[in-house]
Amino acid sequence: MVDQSQARLMKQIKFLKAQDVVFWFVGLFVLAGAFLILFALIYDMAQTGIPRINQEFFFNFPSRFAGKAGIYAAWVGSLCVVLVTALLAIPLGVATGVYLEEYAPKGWFSRLIELNILNLAGVPSIIYGIMALSLFVYQFGLKQSILTAGMTLGLLILPIIIVTTREAIRTIPNHIREASYALGATKWQTVSSHIIPYSFGGIMTGVVIALSRAIGETAPLLTVGAVAFIAFLPTAPVMATAPYVSAQWLMDPYTVMPIQMFNWISRPQEEFHVNAAAAGIVLLSMTLVLNALAIFIRYRFRKKYKW
Amino acid sequence: MVKNIKAEVKNLTFSYDKASTGRPVLNSVSLPVHEKSVTALIGPSGCGKTTLLRCFNRMHDLYGSVKYEGKIILQPSGFDILSNEVDPLEVRMKVGMVFQKPNPFPKTIYENVAYGLKIRGIKKKSYIDDKVEDSLKKAGLWKEVSDRLKASASALSGGQQQRLCIARALATEPELLLLDEPTSALDPISTAHIEELVGELKKTVTILMVTHNLHQAGRASDFTAFMYLGDLIEFGESSQVFTNPKEEKTENYITGRFG
Numbered sequence: 228m229v230d231q232s233q234a235r236l237m238k239q240i241k242f243l244k245a246q247d248v249v250f251w252f253v254g255l256f257v258l259a260g261a262f263l264i265l266f267a268l269i270y271d272m273a274q275t276g277i278p279r280i281n282q283e284f285f286f287n288f289p290s291r292f293a294g295k296a297g298i299y300a301a302w303v304g305s306l307c308v309v310l311v312t313a314l315l316a317i318p319l320g321v322a323t324g325v326y327l328e329e330y331a332p333k334g335w336f337s338r339l340i341e342l343n344i345l346n347l348a349g350v351p352s353i354i355y356g357i358m359a360l361s362l363f364v365y366q367f368g369l370k371q372s373i374l375t376a377g378m379t380l381g382l383l384i385l386p387i388i389i390v391t392t393r394e395a396i397r398t399i400p401n402h403i404r405e406a407s408y409a410l411g412a413t414k415w416q417t418v419s420s421h422i423i424p425y426s427f428g429g430i431m432t433g434v435v436i437a438l439s440r441a442i443g444e445t446a447p448l449l450t451v452g453a454v455a456f457i458a459f460l461p462t463a464p465v466m467a468t469a470p471y472v473s474a475q476w477l478m479d480p481y482t483v484m485p486i487q488m489f490n491w492i493s494r495p496q497e498e499f500h501v502n503a504a505a506a507g508i509v510l511l512s513m514t515l516v517l518n519a520l521a522i523f524i525r526y527r528f529r530k531k532y533k534w
Numbered sequence: 535m536v537k538n539i540k541a542e543v544k545n546l547t548f549s550y551d552k553a554s555t556g557r558p559v560l561n562s563v564s565l566p567v568h569e570k571s572v573t574a575l576i577g578p579s580g581c582g583k584t585t586l587l588r589c590f591n592r593m594h595d596l597y598g599s600v601k602y603e604g605k606i607i608l609q610p611s612g613f614d615i616l617s618n619e620v621d622p623l624e625v626r627m628k629v630g631m632v633f634q635k636p637n638p639f640p641k642t643i644y645e646n647v648a649y650g651l652k653i654r655g656i657k658k659k660s661y662i663d664d665k666v667e668d669s670l671k672k673a674g675l676w677k678e679v680s681d682r683l684k685a686s687a688s689a690l691s692g693g694q695q696q697r698l699c700i701a702r703a704l705a706t707e708p709e710l711l712l713l714d715e716p717t718s719a720l721d722p723i724s725t726a727h728i729e730e731l732v733g734e735l736k737k738t739v740t741i742l743m744v745t746h747n748l749h750q751a752g753r754a755s756d757f758t759a760f761m762y763l764g765d766l767i768e769f770g771e772s773s774q775v776f777t778n779p780k781e782e783k784t785e786n787y788i789t790g791r792f793g
Contacts, residue, residue, distance in 0.1 A: 332598065333598075400637075402633055402635055402637040403637055403639065403640075404596075405593065405596070405633065405637070406633065406637045406638075406639065406699070406702075407639070407649075408593070408596055408626065409591060409593065409626055409630070409631040409633075409703075410626065410630070410649060410650040410653060410702070410703070410706065411623055411624075411626040411627035411650065411653060411654070411706070412649075412653045413623060413653075416653050420649070420652075420653075421639060425640060532640045532688070533640070533688050
């Protein structure tokens with residue numbers, strides 16, 4: 228033991244314990260502050276918006292009269308756009324993640340790609356919007372359509388899906404791969420019967436979080452021309468007469484929830500601000516539901532595999 | 535003891551790096567593996583015994599370019615495992631392997647054993663059922679799991695998991711079974727189980743086993759190869775290697791003077 232009298236030792240312990248308590252309070256204070264601000268914001272929005280939420284609000288198109296305006300076009304548009312985004316970004320992102328982890332030879336080239344994907348995840352979303360404007364809208368001639376919007380958001384969340392897919396795959400220990408290969412399995416057999424099933428929970432968690440980000444994204448859609456005032460729904464994908472299905476809806480103009488909000492909030496009349504708050508609550512609920520789903524998936528799958 | 539030769543390593547030199555000019559990991563190793571017997575590979579850490587074992591099913595090919603020189607011939611077919619024309623997949627279809635740490639798939643017990651058959655395109659349910667039962671019996675696990683084949687393999691104990699891995703490897707009727715320190719992660723009772731099982735299995739299959747445990751090599755093997763720094767120092771019947779080694783290095787190692 229270090230040469231120290233009993234009294235000194237007790238004093239030292241007392242000091243260290245006090246230090247602990249101080250940091251405990253600092254941490255609690257910061258946490259409480261952050262929560263308080265968040266709750267104040269939500270509370271304020273809820274108080275303004277909730278009285279406005281009723282069935283009509285969900286099924287009315289925008290109107291110049293605030294009391295008659297609703298979010299029908301906006302939530303249908305958001306769902307359509309997110310559907311396109313999911314259909315494009317999930318297969319592409321997951322396949323890329325699997326390729327980079329399981330197939331690509333590890334070398335300077337794959338490290339370069341990895342670094343760039345991480346960089347892409349940090350690119351401001353408006354940049355994606357500008358790129359999509361020149362590429363999808365003008366070069367490909369896809370106009371200001373749901374397809375353009377879905378592709379733009381798809382690109383935006385692609386890096387997130389790739390990164391989370393890779394992280395999910397990396398949690399699978401290598402001895403599982405070796406067990407499969409040692410039995411004579413090919414790469415594809417190993418990927419399809421082990422890698423993807425075991426990392427499914429992690430991948431889906433990432434996918435859902437990415438989609439919930441896409442739902443709230445505004446800036447890139449402003450650039451590719453989401454219309455704020457739209458009084459009709461996209462063409463129905465199924466119909467009563469031949470050929471029964473139609474992809475016309477992909478090419479229709481659209482609006483989405485955050486853009487509808489943005490439009491209402493930028494009007495001078497107070498009544499429209501109430502509408503914006505109500506739409507905000509709906510949008511917030513959509514993303515919270517998605518995040519809850521992500522947590523549920525993660526929790527379910529985490530318990531399933533013990534290595 | 536006179537046995538037919540099942541596999542033969544001929545002047546095998548191995549490096550992990552194709553461009554390497556330094557000392558290879560395995561240095562011109564030659565070794566016979568006798569049919570229906572247990573051959574143990576022993577030696578201090580880093581001597582190349584696991585590397586040699588993993589040449590037998592071309593496991594190294596999974597991790598980039600490696601350099602094999604020499605041959606490993608499977609008898610009686612004369613099939614050269616290390617030949618450039620041979621697909622590693624074909625090798626792994628013929629040579630089974632059990633790893634150091636029990637590594638069952640996080641699937642059901644049944645699916646674990648059936649997996650090797652499934653990837654070979656076998657679909658007939660009755661055949662697979664029979665094979666699963668047969669393999670589990672051979673691995674001495676049938677009595678413990680016959681009533682819960684649909685239960686997850688992760689629920690089994692470590693020793694049971696390792697026997698499941700043995701059953702999984704046996705299901706595809708390998709010509710040669712590689713065991714890479716199969717008991718190093720197990721408790722003494724499970725270890726005894728596995729050793730007993732190895733003694734039983736050698737009646738039907740040829741076994742090549744890496745072990746750190748000299749007592750295990752002495753008890754469970756018919757032949758022993760002692761390796762040191764990538765060289766094969768001595769090979770012989772286990773009784774001879776352990777009681778009357780010809781080489782001084784072998785004697786020093788088995789008497790615990792180094793390693």
